[in-house]
Amino acid sequence: DTKQQALFIIFGGTGDLAKRKLYPSLFELYKKGFLRDNFAVIGTARRPWTDEYFQEVVREAVTAEHESEEDVANFAQHFYYQSHNVNDTEHYVTLRKLAQQLDQKYHIGGNRLFYLAMSPRFFGTIAKHLKSQHIVTDNGYNRLIIEKPFGHDLTSAKELNNAIGSYFTEKSVFRIDHYLGKEMIQNIAAVRFGNNLFRSLWNNRYIDNIQITLSEALGVEERAGYYETAGALRDMVQNHILQIVSLLTMNMPASYTESDIRREKLDALKALQVYTPEQVKNNFVRAQYTGTNELKGYRQEEKIADDSRTETFVAGKLFVNNENFAGVPIYIRTGKRLAKKTTRIDIVFKDIPKNIFGSAKLGKNILTIIVEPKGEIYLQMNVKQIGQDFGLQVQKMDLLQVKDNKVQIPEAYEKLILDALRGNATNFTHWEEVAYSWKFVDAIRSTWDQQQDSLAEYASGSMGPKVADDLLVRDGHKWVFTV
Ligand code: BG6
Numbered sequence: 001d002t003k004q005q006a007l008f009i010i011f012g013g014t015g016d017l018a019k020r021k022l023y024p025s026l027f028e029l030y031k032k033g034f035l036r037d038n039f040a041v042i043g044t045a046r047r048p049w050t051d052e053y054f055q056e057v058v059r060e061a062v063t064a065e066h067e068s069e070e071d072v073a074n075f076a077q078h079f080y081y082q083s084h085n086v087n088d089t090e091h092y093v094t095l096r097k098l099a100q101q102l103d104q105k106y107h108i109g110g111n112r113l114f115y116l117a118m119s120p121r122f123f124g125t126i127a128k129h130l131k132s133q134h135i136v137t138d139n140g141y142n143r144l145i146i147e148k149p150f151g152h153d154l155t156s157a158k159e160l161n162n163a164i165g166s167y168f169t170e171k172s173v174f175r176i177d178h179y180l181g182k183e184m185i186q187n188i189a190a191v192r193f194g195n196n197l198f199r200s201l202w203n204n205r206y207i208d209n210i211q212i213t214l215s216e217a218l219g220v221e222e223r224a225g226y227y228e229t230a231g232a233l234r235d236m237v238q239n240h241i242l243q244i245v246s247l248l249t250m251n252m253p254a255s256y257t258e259s260d261i262r263r264e265k266l267d268a269l270k271a272l273q274v275y276t277p278e279q280v281k282n283n284f285v286r287a288q289y290t291g292t293n294e295l296k297g298y299r300q301e302e303k304i305a306d307d308s309r310t311e312t313f314v315a316g317k318l319f320v321n322n323e324n325f326a327g328v329p330i331y332i333r334t335g336k337r338l339a340k341k342t343t344r345i346d347i348v349f350k351d352i353p354k355n356i357f358g359s360a361k362l363g364k365n366i367l368t369i370i371v372e373p374k375g376e377i378y379l380q381m382n383v384k385q386i387g388q389d390f391g392l393q394v395q396k397m398d399l400l401q402v403k404d405n406k407v408q409i410p411e412a413y414e415k416l417i418l419d420a421l422r423g424n425a426t427n428f429t430h431w432e433e434v435a436y437s438w439k440f441v442d443a444i445r446s447t448w449d450q451q452q453d454s455l456a457e458y459a460s461g462s463m464g465p466k467v468a469d470d471l472l473v474r475d476g477h478k479w480v481f482t483v
Contacts (some may be wrong), residue, residue, distance in 0.1 A: 003093065004029075004421040005038040006111040007103055009095070009135070011086065011126055012118035013043025013054070016222075019061045021178075022117065022317060025414040030075045030190075038109075044084035044095065045118075052083035078106070087121045092133035099135060110140025113420060117147045123162030131167040145174045145420055148239055149230065150429075153445065154438035161404050170431055179240040180427040181412030181419075183402070186373040188345075190258065191369070191377065198367070199252065203324035208364075209472075210330045211346040213481050214337040215463070219289070219296070220312070224303035232314045233286070235449075236334040238441045242269065243429065244345065245330060249320040249334040258426040262433075269436040271322040278317065280447035282311045283318070286311035287456035287465040289337040293458040298337075309455055312336045312458040315468035316444075332376055333468055337460040339483040342425045343371035346480040363394035366480055375402035375409065430477055 008026070008112055010018055029035045055076040058134040063072055082098055103110065114130060116123055123146065136142040140345050144164065152155025164173060179185050185205070192198055201207070220227045227235065249271075250264035275283060289312050291297030299306045313335030315444050320330065343348045370376040377400040385391035402409060404442055419427055456465040463483055472478050 002034060003036060003038070004034050004111075004418075005106075005422055006035075006105075006106050006113050007039070007099060007108050008041040008113050008115060008142060010043050010117070011047060011084075011117045011122070012147075013041075014045040014047050014049065014057070014079065018043065019057065021411070021413045022115070022417075023058050023061040024413055026477045027072075027075055028410065028414045028420075029418060030069060034421070038106050039078060040108065041079045042082055042095070042098060042102065042107050042235040043079060044082045046083065046085060046396070048083045048179070049081045051079070051081050055079050086118075086126050089129065090135065092129045092135060096130065098132055099381070101436065102136075109141070110137035110462055112137055112140065112142050113145060115145045118459045120146075120151065120160055121304060123159065123160060127167040131428050141172070141423065142168070143172050143174055143420055145166050145175055145176060145417075145421070149234065150175055150239075150434050152229065152234060152437060153442050157434055157438050163433075165431075171425075174416075174425055175429040175431075175434065176415065176416060177239050177243050177429050178412040179371075180429070181242060181414075181416040182371055183409045183412075183415075184343075184369060184375045184377075184425070185244065187369065187375075187400075188244075189261075191249075191253055191367075193256070193465060195209045198267045204326060204328045206349055207325075207328050208348045208350040209328060209477055210248060211348065211477075211480055212241055212248075212330065212332045213342055213344050213346075213479070214240060214334040215340060215342045216334075216336050217341045219337045219393045219460070220298065220301050222302075222305065224301060228308060229312050231286075231310045232312055232334055232336070233441060233445060237314055237316075237332065238437050241332050241334060242272070242329060242355075242437045243433075244268075244319070245272070245320065245332070246433070248465045249322065249330070249348075251307070251324065253323065254427075256342075258424060258425060261395075261426055262430050266430065266432050266436070268320055268322060269323075269433055269440075271325075272436065272440045273321055274440050275447075276443075276445050277447040277450075280444050281451070282315065283471070284316035284444050284466040285314040285456060285465065285471065286448060286454060286466070287335070287458045289313070289335070290457050292460050295337065297460065304335065306403065307327070309452070311448075311455060313338075313458060313470055315464060317439075317471055331472055331479070333464060333478070333479075335464055336456075339461055339463050341372055342481065344481055345369040345371075348477070348480065355389075357392060360392045362392065368480070371465050387444060425469075 058079045059076045135461050140241040151160050246268040248263040251261035253264045315333035317329050347367040366380040379397045382392050383395045385393045458465040
């Protein structure tokens with residue numbers, strides 16, 4: 001199971017994602033021996049690059065001070081470039097020939113991974129041509145890895161899914177949600193189902209509320225074109241946040257396997273309460289960042305319309321109405337240009353029914369899972385204050401601290417690409433999960449589209465608008481994480 005044989009064909013091979021994430025991840029797999037002699041990569045995109053130039057780009061993408069030059073050079077030799085117009089059938093003929101040639105040269109045995117890292121509007125035509133021009137093989141596996149966004153609402157997602165589904169079975173489609181490849185997100189299942197302590201308490205009898213924060217310090221950067229059509233709700237909630245919600249609220253799977261986990265995650269997403277327009281108004285807020293002396297406001301960013309109404313921040317309260325979580329508010333928030341890059345989950349437990357300590361105030365038990373900036377899990381507890389008198393104090397118990405240089409955490413993409421090579425789709429998103437997520441998101445989006453005045457503002461570098469805090473305050477809660 002360790003050494004893999006595969007030919008990668010990357011559509012969008014000159015793009016940012018390929019350079020920043022895919023090539024470095026493939027290099028890690030190469031250094032660890034998962035990919036060695038029997039693999040090759042064809043990068044395709046419109047630009048007329050040569051193999052030499054492409055290899056140079058790949059070398060640059062993976063070179064770092066501590067890397068051996070020899071490893072880098074040997075790795076880059078497995079890369080080939082094919083200039084390609086996705087609508088031109090002739091180009092697929094050339095691609096097929098190159099693929100056959102490389103398959104023989106590297107003794108790959110027909111295994112192919114088609115990686116679609118470009119605009120989804122081309123996915124259908126690519127899938128079709130891969131099939132009709134026989135780039136899919138008979139003697140190995142053929143898997144399609146797809147980057148987000150998977151549509152921009154349920155209708156377009158269905159169309160996209162049908163277009164792909166005519167040529168590739170659901171089992172061979174791997175929809176990437178890179179959050180599912182993150183070590184600390186995978187820790188949710190370990191903590192929940194590996195400890196009777198938490199397994200027993202993980203329900204509406206003991207949990208008061210759940211808080212999920214995915215905050216970013218960066219602004220829209222160079223992605224104006226995409227972001228203007230997406231906004232924070234589609235960019236982060238439909239995929240990453242709802243996936244996290246499903247992992248937190250699903251019932252215990254019969255086993256830690258792809259099919260059992262999928263079934264439970266899907267059931268959790270089905271139990272998501274889809275809001276009426278009135279409920280959307282009460283439970284979801286959106287906002288856009290404004291400028292400060294140092295930082296530009298969203299509308300002042302390059303290629304953003306100066307009257308843009310795209311939200312760069314979303315906060316909301318949602319409910320998963322299954323047996324264990326009905327009634328537990330799940331507060332979520334995400335946004336760009338916030339105070340800090342943080343990804344964290346706070347599980348706030350209910351107060352003890354009776355405080356026997358008189359006037360001493362008891363702190364809440366809170367289990368915190370921090371995904372970024374570095375992996376941490378801690379539990380907040382009440383303990384005795386050391387000393388002659390009886391007093392209480394709140395202590396944070398460290399359950400896990402991933403120290404920066406002690407263990408190396410594999411990058412999400414590295415883990416997910418290896419999973420795809422092994423045919424393990426546990427940490428990829430199934431079509432039905434995508435569909436239920438869109439259903440939930442569409443209800444919010446369509447209400448907002450008819451409600452021009454619901455866009456608030458927040459200053460760059462803050463933790464979002466006041467309305468996001470009010471969502472909790474009116475329930476008698478507050479965000480555990482503040483800056
Ligand atoms: C992507 C979004 O899916 O996730 C980006 O499109 C966002 O807008 C990114 O910046 C955040 O990912 P991470 O791994 O940096 O938390």
